[in-house]
Amino acid sequence: MEDKEFFQKAVNSKYAKKIGKHTRLKESLIKIFFAVNGTMALIFIILIFVFLFKEGFKALDHIGLLDFLYLDRPDASGNIERVFQWYPTSEEPRYSLIPLLIGTFLTAFPATIISTLLGVGAGIYLSEVANPKFKEFLKPMIELFAGIPTVVLGFIMLVVGASFFNDILHPANRLNAFVASIGLSFVIIPIIASLTEDALHSIPNDLRMASYGLGATKWQTISKVILPAAFSGVSASILLGFGRAIGETMIVLMCAGNAANLTSNIFLSVRTMTATIAAEMGEVSQGSDHYYSLFFIGIVLFTITFFLNLIAEIIINKMRKKNTF
Amino acid sequence: MELKKRKKDIAGFVSIGIVRITFSFLVLILLLLLGKIFIEGIGVISLEFLIDEPRNNMTEGGIGPAIFGTVAVTLLMVLFAVPLGVFSAIYLNEYAKDTFFTRIIRTSINNLAGVPSIVFGLFGLGFFILFIGKNLDEVFQTGLLFGQPALLWASTTLAVLVLPIVIVSTLEALNSVPKSHRDASYGLGATKWQTIKNVVLPQARPGILTGTILAISRGAGETAPILFLGAAFFLPNLPVADLCIGDYCIPMINPTEQFMYLAYHIFIMATQSANPTKTLPIQYGSTLVLIVLTFLLNITAIIFRYRFRKLLGRL
Amino acid sequence: MKETKIVVKDLNLFYGDKQALKKITMDIPDKRVTAFIGPSGCGKSTFLRVINRMNDLIDHVKIDGEVYIDGVNIYDRSLDIVNLRKNVGMVFQKSNLFPKTVYENIVYGPRINGIKDKKVLDEIVERTLNQAAIWEEVKDRLNDNALSLSGGQQQRLCIARALAVEPEIILMDEPASALDPISTAKIEELIHDLKKQYTIVIVTHNMQQAARVSDQTAFFYLGELIEFDRTTTIFTNPSKKQTEDYVTGRFG
């Protein structure tokens, strides 16, 4: 090892080649190029946050936080009356988000309930009941279903669905929260169905075998073993579906009637947060209080959906960790 | 024994039956919905309908400009979103180490996918039009050119909206290239970039393409974010301008103009048409075109991904 | 005694906090076959990857000590690692051919090194496939997908692909462990032919294989180099008790 000869070989060895400045520069430039792109993607995400909040908080310059909840005003006889109204274009503008929040939940909540029943059922069918070959064909169908543009669903609910329910239920308003929530279900069912299917599918087969081995029937296995094991995944899918229902615009804009009623009656017209932004942003004059208050609604929307998604993601990540031993 | 078991499982039989019925019910509804659109819409579909302009206060004529606008906007969108998304994904998957920072990026991207699309519209207005656009106008002294709703800003906004789709599918595609292939390449004396370029990207290409197609389909179907970003009720002219180099001129998409959009067109015709009943066939026709367009895109993507997965399964 | 090709001095390697190689010191002779044996997880692959610095690609790896090839310290910071890997070929346990044609697989290395001339590339393909003793079998299938070949053919193609960049050293990590006996015999024959021109280091779990193909054998245990000697000595008259236990199959 100490032999001199060995080290003398280094002089004209092909291993001795030093790293080329050119190569090193090129490789680092390429790396920087990709890093810049990655950073830019992140910056866009941050910018969404920044510009939404920057514009939205300007609303608070002239409108108090409480004004977004209610307005106290004297009525004809001089008594103070507390009103919950969204009427920003009035002489005496009212900015209460309460009717919009109610409208949003009155459409999103029933939609989520309907979609949970049907979507989880469909997910169970896909994962546990359907024959595997048929499933290969059905899963893409669900995806196609999920890919239908929401304006199409809004259109169909508007021209067909609304009349259909009008004839059988005779609601007070032809366009109402119920019709919108049926429309929303079309969006959410495929989401819940495919995520439920994922959650059920990720349950190790051993668990099924163990259950069958103990003499359990198929349904006992599904209801007592598989569903409880996939509970967190299924709940995450419902949360994501709910978030999607709250954030959906076109269907509620076309089908919910758009009157900012303060009601718990699902058969009355309501106005959601998303529809308010969509309907009013086009006409509002830039820089007005009304304009900023629409951004403020955006903040509320963003925050609600952000937390719903975050919780869902945390649940899903936990589930992944649990299922990979 | 046999009999007894059967009797015991009536509840199971019923439950599984309900599950089956649920699914069949959904399929039925979906078929009814699609069938209705097809039957009502197919009558108006013709070559003229696809190329012509709306006429007579939009109660007659075709949807040519709306199709053109959709193609133009999504084309520009792809130009912005795909390079940015693919390069970001390459950075995340190939270069960045798994740190707190990269995990934040990944989480934000996942969360970006759940932000309501109307919020992207607000972002487009606040950032692209009022910030970037207004500043461009000021710097270049162009008057009011960029600081107003226009095709360009609809595209950039949709690009941000579909960015998570592109990034996530590219990440999946890159991830599916086996580590052993990278090792082989490094072992032969390839640099990192050579390995990415010659081994990783060719294998990931179908996956990246799948993501791109899904992004186009999503962008073409979106309505809410472009409502106040330049989508127009009716435009007498296509958003086209001649780009001239010397005497040689070619017509190009003019990104500073407003545009018609198929999805928006359906919305407007259904809710604000001068004569909604008379134009109902046109509405169905437009809807049918949009559905066929998104289905074709999605089916292509699904087939691509199916082939891609099968190919990988064999390796 | 043959000339020395690779010198390793006091080499320690850590995966994070876990030490995988402990104070390894050894000289690997030129144009001979050196076999690494030892129980699973003892660090054979890790040590093999030290020689062409493949461990650099793994996060959190720390290395200290010295490794010289032809007197050159390959862990010198200014050294061109890419050039090093080009001159130290590697064949992996499982064939990792690219999903491309046979031809494209072979010319991958030469191409990234800037050879563009089709004639030269054709020559390289024929020469290396001949060297890997697979020319006759695949000469009509050069444009077929490489993955359509049999497992044994694929592995020999991997060897040919490694030869195409004209290395002086070839590292093989259990190159025949996934193959049937006939293919294994072909690979061993090939190794025997190749050692006239190349320095070969091979990791194997198969004791008979080590005995058949190698001139020197190194026995590793728990990250340490226990014994390194002529293969005949290791298998017939080892000086360490652990080595004897292992080669006689009493543990591991």
Ligand SMILES: Nc1ncnc2c1ncn2[C@@H]1O[C@H](COP(=O)(O)OP(=O)(O)OP(=O)(O)O)[C@@H](O)[C@H]1O
């Ligand atoms: N990338 C890595 N990160 C962390 N630890 C690793 C990594 N690769 C290997 N190790 C650990 O280092 C030790 C040596 O591994 P190595 O693969 O070199 O063993 P080996 O002798 O080749 O085993 P085998 O005969 O099974 O191939 C093992 O304990 C292994 O768990």
Ligand SMILES: [Mg+2]
């Ligand atoms: Mg090993």
